[in-house]
Amino acid sequence: MHSNHIFRQPLPLLVVAVCMLFACSKVVDYREPVSNDFTKPGVISNIKVTNFNGGAYITYNLPQSANILYVKADYLIDTKTGKKRQTKSSYYSDTITVEGFAEKSEYEVSLRTVSRSNVESDAVTVKVFPDTPVYRVVSKTIRMQPDFGGVNVQTSNVNKKPVGAILLYKPAGADKYSIYEQKFSDFAFNSFSSRGFDTLPKNFAVYITDQWGNNSDTLFQTIKPLFEEQLSKSKFFENLLPSDGKIGFGWVLSNLWNGRTDGSGWHTVQQNMPMPISCTFGLGVSAKLSRFKLDGRAGYEFAHGNPKVFSIWGSDKAAPADAVLPLSAEEGAQLGDWVNMGNYVWPGPPSGALASAPTATDRDVFKRGMEFNFPFTAPRVRFLRLSVSESWSGATFAHAMEITLFGNTK
Template sequence: MKKITANFPMLLSLLLVALISCDEEARGPLVTDATIPGAVSEVSVQNLPGGAKISYKTPSDEDVLYVEAIYERNGEPVSTRSSVFKDFVTIEGLDITDPVQVSLITVDRSENKSTPISVTINPEKSPLKKVFESLELVEDFGGPRLKYNNEDDIKIEFLLYTIENGERVYQQSAFIENGQNTFHIFRGFPPVMTKFGIEAVDRWDNSASLFEADVTPLEEVILDRLAMNGEVLSGDEETAFGWTLGNLFNGTAGGAGFHTNQSNLGSVVFPYTEAYHMFSVDMGVTAKLSRFKFWPRQGDCCGTPFGHGDPRYFEIWGIDEIPADNGASLEGWTRLVENGEVIKPSGAPVGSNSAEDRALAASGLEFNFPIDAPPVRFIRFVVFENWSGTNFTHVMELEFYGQIEE
């Protein structure tokens, strides 16, 4: 029998030649012709804030691929494409209300372009200008509170400056993703009169500045956790696994925290009509609170953080003195956080945590209290639902900020 021996160096050389030949082949449309496609027709314009929606009828050419709109933004030519399966193109990011010329060009699969159709749009006041005109700067704990109205739901960056000797000095930025929030608090400033300035920038690099205001921030301190204790009220849940209320103030989010009994359904406490798990805290001092943080379980089991008994939907109540009913109802208490919700940055399913998810959990989940809320000493935490869809809870650590009243 004849022995066959493979010549591997030769095979390798042939393979390399084949790969190089493939790379050198011309890349382009699978079908080519020189026929210019028809232009769009029946064009109509709906002017919008910062742009317009241009509707049209596409030509009947079978190989039409898309419609391209060409115009100028901030003196630079830009283009927007719309698939042939749509009958409109949207122009965005204009920060003027002057007329803007837009050229509509049909492009086919051979990259042939139609004769341009010119249309004039008249953008309405831009979303950026509307946001900027709504700005207010008022006092808050540790810095100015920026109020705004983002009715067009745009992404925007607010840059905070202090004005020193007539010059702006950059301090912080806030990135706004949507119009759901109506304010942002810049913190880290002493309680002295300061001239602040705000510049707003949208995602197209349009800029509006400078909104200025003199603001005296309210003093803010971190309340001493060593002065805090658990306070067991009527309707509060018993602890489980040796994870007691005292662990909420031991200065570490690792190890053991506070854990309620998973076997208990919870208690119905007015004004609620359903049973929830609750626990209470004596801060040791009466304080006008600005915000608080809590740390979820740090990933030692059960898909945490953002898993198992970590609170997801909750409310916070406060009062200066425990009433005679020992908390059997919440009548006389102030709701400090209403319909609180923990937002997981990645939005990934329970048990799957991104680096950003883990970093947020490690730094603590922060929630603001209303600035007009009265001073309180006792806090009640009401858990509606945890990340596993039930209402038992575990919390590793608590931290409160504000002004001490006594």
């Protein structure tokens, strides 16, 4: 949304300022041609086409003229809807990219050179035959499966091009589906979960879209969400191991689940300690975990010892042995009795500000804590280790105020 701001200044001063700025000379009209040569430019030649998924590269030779400004391509990207696109390429380049085609099919592209006087050449028509568009390739990989309190959606994107997975939901008694969640990514593998549902069967659907508005066929599926509950913190207990970070300042590990985000939490000594810094505790039950919420230390938003890069390790052993955790490991990695349950990065200030200068809104977002998902493939566990690889200050200590866990203990 744009705002109209009215600038008021005494007229004589405004006139003086304008004259000084332009030296009281004729103001250039930028709508005038940048050249007085209105000769129709020549056409491109020696055209070659290289097709790719959903598009093509077209290379060519420009006509011998210093008056060429750019080459433009006009083409139809969807024969069913009649949707068209136009792309341009500077005279500095010998290649133009045409993309956004809806199908693997033959398309005609009209190419023209345009002079600095905005005079167009005659059209040269070439045919391109793009391979299967990325959104259609990705749509063939859609997988929906039950997740805790909802549905998990997975897609593969070997081309690593931006696409969106659109999740639809039709409530009981409704006539049609509506958009429930949208996830856009260029990752090779994308997985997300939508929650907030009871365990009764639900009607979901997913389709893939791209940046040009092409949509795949829709996959429909009835999903019965898995049961999820918050784990009882009354059952948690300290289980510090020799390789865990030494706690300082009179704080204790059990503060991490005392239900408070003020006062004291978990805080290691501020000494030159090797990273990562970890702590270990028991859940009191064996649980298949779905997600967790971590609360950082207020007053030090995006700073000090608050975790920035961290991992969660778990074990379902009755008495897991100690293991020195690595600074980083792949999700699912095994280390003695422990398995990597997930690797996480606390997002930076949502305003885009530097971590050293967050806005008031950024600080408020931080104070609400951050929720993270466990991978659906993570095993059941009885014990957890919070392992901090990097704090926001980069110092060799860490602190956090509260952790809340969700999953299924049955």
